[in-house]
Structures are given as structure tokens and as C-alpha cells.
Amino acid sequence: MAKLPDIFLRERYEKDVKYITVYDVYTPNYNKTTITPKFYSQYECGDAGEVDRQLLSNLMRAKDMVAREKREWPETSNQIYGWWPDPLVAIDRDDPRFYFPRIGNEITKHGLQVLLSKDPRKSK
Numbered sequence: 001m002a003k004l005p006d007i008f009l010r011e012r013y014e015k016d017v018k019y020i021t022v023y024d025v026y027t028p029n030y031n032k033t034t035i036t037p038k039f040y041s042q043y044e045c046g047d048a049g050e051v052d053r054q055l056l057s058n059l060m061r062a063k064d065m066v067a068r069e070k071r072e073w074p075e076t077s078n079q080i081y082g083w084w085p086d087p088l089v090a091i092d093r094d095d096p097r098f099y100f101p102r103i104g105n106e107i108t109k110h111g112l113q114v115l116l117s118k119d120p121r122k123s124k
Helices: 004-019 053-064 106-117
Strands: none
Touching: none
């Protein structure tokens, strides 16, 4: 008597063989004008004269528009950065709470020393 996993696997195999066809060789159809370089896709190939002008203009508009022009609000968390380019609070350079520029830090001081040590005028 066959075990349950064996019966299940045999049935699965028979259905796969019956209903699934795997294509591993793609040949180009040189009689059609391709829109994209995917020559093996039947949906991506077509005669350029058959394209609906309204559909083509919608596709070109959607391709050329940036995300901020397409939607009112960001869809992903990465789109939130830079979605609203204006600062929420106006920068007051006299207010030390929001404006505290650093003229230099340890890294820039070290980099400056390295650049000065490579100065050709200093080696003479």
C-alpha cells in the first residue's frame, strides 16, 4: 500500500505533466515590428500602425511624469523623503535651536592636514 505523500506526489506530477508546458527555447518572429526588445513575448510585439493613439499618449504621459505629478500623496516610505521639499519651519539664522552650523569637525581638520602635507610648495 502506498503512503499518503507518495500518492500526493504522483497526483501532483501527473497534473503538472498534463496542464503545464515549459518552454525553454524562444525564437524571434522577424515578421512583426517589436515595441520592446522582448521578442519572445506575444503581448509586447505588434504592428506600430495598430497602436491606439489615445493609449499611446497615456503611456507616454505616465512614463514621462514623475511620482509627484502622478499622485497627490507618497505611496511608499521612500517617496516621503523629498515629497515636500519646503521646510516645515522657516530657518532663522539667529535662532541657535534650529541653525547650528559647524565650521569644522575632526574629520575635516584631519583632511585639511593631509591636503596641506601634500602641498608641493611645502616640499621645496
